[in-house]
Amino acid sequence: MGEVIRCTPIITKIKETFENPEIWWVTDYPELIPDMVDHVLKFDLENYTILKNIDFDIVYSLDKELICCSLANEINAETKKGFKIESGKISTYDKDAEYLWIRGIDDKLMKKDTRNYIDLIFETSGFNFNDEKYLLPNKLEKSFELDGKKKIGLNTGTSKTWITRIWKKENWEKLIELLLKENYEIILLGGPEEKEINEELTKKYSEIKYFGVMPICEYISLLDSLDVIVTQVTFAQHLAIGLNKKIVLLNNIFNKNEYYFYNTEHIILEPDLSCKMCYKSKFDNKCLVSNCMDLIKPEQVYNSVQKLVK
Structure with missing residues (x-):
């Protein structure tokens, strides 16, 4: 997508x-x-x-x-x-x-x-790129309610084809706890594959919001209502770029230079490893650590959100 x-x-x-x-x-x-x-x-x-x-x-x-x-x-x-x-x-x-x-x-x-x-x-394609923008589908009228506080969207998953990109549930839990102390409104994002983890997180933290799996155009409206979006490399990242939203991107297996953010404020967090940009869909015995996404700490993500908000 x-x-x-x-x-x-x-x-x-x-x-x-x-x-x-x-x-x-x-x-x-x-x-x-x-x-x-x-x-x-x-x-x-x-x-x-x-x-x-x-x-x-x-x-x-x-x-x-x-x-x-x-x-x-x-x-x-x-x-x-x-x-x-x-x-x-x-x-x-x-x-x-x-x-x-x-x-x-x-x-x-x-x-x-x-x-x-x-x-x-x-x-x-035989063209010169001149900053032509993403074109998104039309947004739908929103069927969700948000408070007046600063709104932080957490996109908790990515395609299971690329399990190397997934940030563990424990990391999202720690990040949520840090963000709740700042009285942010936290909204969980994702598609059908993220439904289970988002429902589990909502059950554990009653203060956060999850509106379920939405039609694409309504999902775009939800993202457009947010102040900062935290995401791994996935569909939500590209929607956030198209909507000019502030982004904290968790990246490990891809070359970060391939992403063009236009004028969108963003912070990219990566593991400090020589083997990053491996393009692997699964971790193997040649990896320097068992899961390099774990080297991106919730505290780093929290600090990045604070920086973009303030």
């Missing part, structure tokens, strides 16, 4: 570059696509059949996944940008995509790279 959000600036560039463009977007998350897109298709057999029978001028294939690259190969288009599948491997359609492709397989280049991801996908 975060990948969808941080590809939305390209819509603005397409609209500026081409006269009257008709834009089609294929995605697993149609609810995230802005109204500026003419046709939003979920990837299934029916829509695949439709796409196979349309002649496009340009295809932008930006996701280095076999299924996405296979679809790009199948679609009829005069020009193709980004990534394709070739002999069972991910490859590039042209030179514009080569840097991002090489960055994905060369650890040394990735770790020293200082370019942000949006700039890289613009280059892959």
